[in-house]
Amino acid sequence: MARSSxxxxxxxxxxxxxGENLSQAVPAVRAALHADDVRRRVAAALDGVGTARGLVLPDAEDDAQRALECVVFQAGTDAGAHLQLRPPASMLRPAHAFRAAEPGPLSRLHLTGYALGPLLFELLPREEDGWLAGVPGLRTRQHPRSLELVLLDTEASVVFAGVDARRFAEGMDYVRTLMTGRGLTGVFVDGPLSAAERDHLAEFPRPTGLGSALLRRPHLFADTPWVRSWSQGDTWWVEWPESVGVTGVVDRLLDPVxxxxxxxxxxxxxxxxxxxDGWRELFLRVVDGPDPAHEEALAAADWPEGVTGWGRTT
Structure with missing residues (x-):
């Protein structure tokens, strides 16, 4: 019998x-419905009267939080290319970095099994012989059962759930393996904002816009093999191979609740x-999918050092 409450x-x-489980979603929804006026507004929106967006699934509350979530979303889609090359390499196997999100004033993210190393490679700032890799101003705080990402001089925070010190060290093994293979010897930046980070931000401000809202809704793309994204200022472009239709995704992003x-x-x-929304834009499209006929050769490829940070039997 269908639930009706x-x-x-x-x-x-x-x-x-x-993508939350029941123990995560139920308390969040109950907290959102605590106020009678919110309950009435949400119920009306479900019946087609008005909208109640942001009440049951909140978006980032300020520019700093939005900026941090945007760079994490970008890193998550970039990590997909790393995950595709995990042996045996495949363009058809799901290559998503985030399994679920718990959106609130901050974002708590649950990672897929092999995503941490690629995410750290894309996120952690390091100085490489005159250029800066990673996200300038991003720092990490290790907690007993999670890893927190913060932006210097802000209250912005994103938490990677389940990443303890041991798992963080394993993720860094991937980063160092890939750096060694590519001949990279950069130094990871810690402490206050460095001069290189400051110069980079002056030339390339952090992306903002609707990438943050997509980070909080990872299950929208659960049935796609992978997602690609890129941004310029407040504008985002997102694409994925034939699987989930664009119209269906847009309809869900226009949902009244x-x-x-x-x-x-x-x-x-x-x-x-x-x-x-008048100044922030998001463009979505479906592209041709990979050819399944290439999967066997791809899986058998002997990748040279520097192409991937995975061991041969990862």
Missing amino acids: LTDRLVDLRRGYT FGFANVREVPGVAGGLGLS
Whole structure:
């Protein structure tokens, strides 16, 4: 028999966006519905009267949190290329970095099994012979059962759940293996903002925009093999291979309860669809998928050092 309470209905809907389990989603939904006016507004929106976006699935509350979540989202999609090359390499196997998100004032993320090393490679700032890799101003704080990412001089925070000191060390093994293979000898930046980081930010400000809201909704793309993204300022482009249709994703991002706040559909590019809130834009499209006929050769390839940080039998 189908569950009928408002809470249960919202829990099921929220999990379709975040990938949370019941023990994570139920308390969050109950807390959101604590105020009677919120409950009435959400119930009305579910019945097609008005909207209640941001109440049951909140978005980032300030620019710093949004910026941090945007760079983490970007790192997550970039990590997909690393995950595709994990032996046996495959373009068809799911290559997502994030399994679930617990969105609140801050974001708590649950990683897929092999994602930590690639994420650390993409995120941790290091100075490499005149250029800066990683995210300037990002620092980590190790907790007993999690790793916290912060931006210097802000309150912004993203937590990687389940990443203890041992798992962090394993992730760094991947980073160092890949750096060695590529002949990189850079020094990881710690402490206050370095001169190199300051110069980099002056030339390349951190991305903002709707990438943060996508980070909080990772389950939207659970049925795609991978997702690619890139950004310029407040504008994002996101694509994935044929699997989940663009129209279905856009419809869910326009949902009156769980969609993006204050957005409307706008003309897309290259056959896709777009969303905008007037100054931030997101363009989504589906691209041709990989050819399954190439999978056997890809899996058998002997990758030279520097292409991948995985061991041959990872």
